[in-house]
Amino acid sequence: MSSTTELNRLFAQLREVAPMGYTAGLHIRFAAPLVYEATYDPKWLNHYTSNAYALRDPMIAWGLSCEGQTRWSEIELPDPFNIWRQAEEFGLNYGMAVSCGPVQSRSIVGCSREDREYTDVEMDKIATIVRTLHEVSEPQTALTLAQIQALRCIAGGDRHAAAAAKLGISESALKARLVSARERLMARTTSEAIQKAKEIKLL
Numbered sequence: 003m004s005s006t007t008e009l010n011r012l013f014a015q016l017r018e019v020a021p022m023g024y025t026a027g028l029h030i031r032f033a034a035p036l037v038y039e040a041t042y043d044p045k046w047l048n049h050y051t052s053n054a055y056a057l058r059d060p061m062i063a064w065g066l067s068c069e070g071q072t073r074w075s076e077i078e079l080p081d082p083f084n085i086w087r088q089a090e091e092f093g094l095n096y097g098m099a100v101s102c103g104p105v106q107s108r109s110i111v112g113c114s115r116e117d118r119e120y121t122d123v124e125m126d127k128i129a130t131i132v133r134t135l136h137e138v139s140e141p142q143t144a145l146t147l148a149q150i151q152a153l154r155c156i157a158g159g160d161r162h163a164a165a166a167a168k169l170g171i172s173e174s175a176l177k178a179r180l181v182s183a184r185e186r187l188m189a190r191t192t193s194e195a196i197q198k199a200k201e202i203k204l205l
Contacts (some may be wrong), residue, residue: 065101065110
């Protein structure tokens with residue numbers, strides 16, 4: 003099973019246990035996650051993003067400061083922007099957070115429901131899913147020379163036909179190299195793969 007397929011399977015499991023949605027930032031480095039997925043109400047996500055709440059969110063502050071799992075109601079950190087109260091206006095009444103991994107590559111996931119607090123059993127199940135997500139999304143530190151050459155050509159502005167000609171391969175072979183590079187880097191697009199390759203000094 004490919005890592006992307008496994009990620010999708012695990013995200014599907016999160017959707018089942020987070021009826022009001024979840025947000026997952028996997029391997030947060032330099033303030034940005036290598037893998038990000040969010041299923042909350044788009045109106046809440048837009049409100050959250052437009053107000054730069056990621057920099058002020060008590061849940062993220064908790065996740066960056068320690069590892070483990072906790073209910074949102076148990077996070078005793080200041081919330082001067084009333085993010086918890088605003089979240090409730092979008093049905094995010096109860097939730098939990100999981101944080102795992104070294105601080106320089108931390109994964110933080112929040113799950114929410116509308117009706118009640120999460121039970122300890124549910125929290126253990128979600129924590130297991132999150133730890134597996136963290137492991138599966140561990141960034142690759144190596145690409146083949148062929149993959150690097152293909153990404154480098156596209157990063158330099160070459161279109162597929164020009165890149166293939168430059169490398170002396172068919173266009174379909176070039177596309178296969180780009181697909182394999184995206185798969186290895188767990189990137190949805192070639193531009194995302196190029197960015198991730200640059201972040202880990204492969205380009």
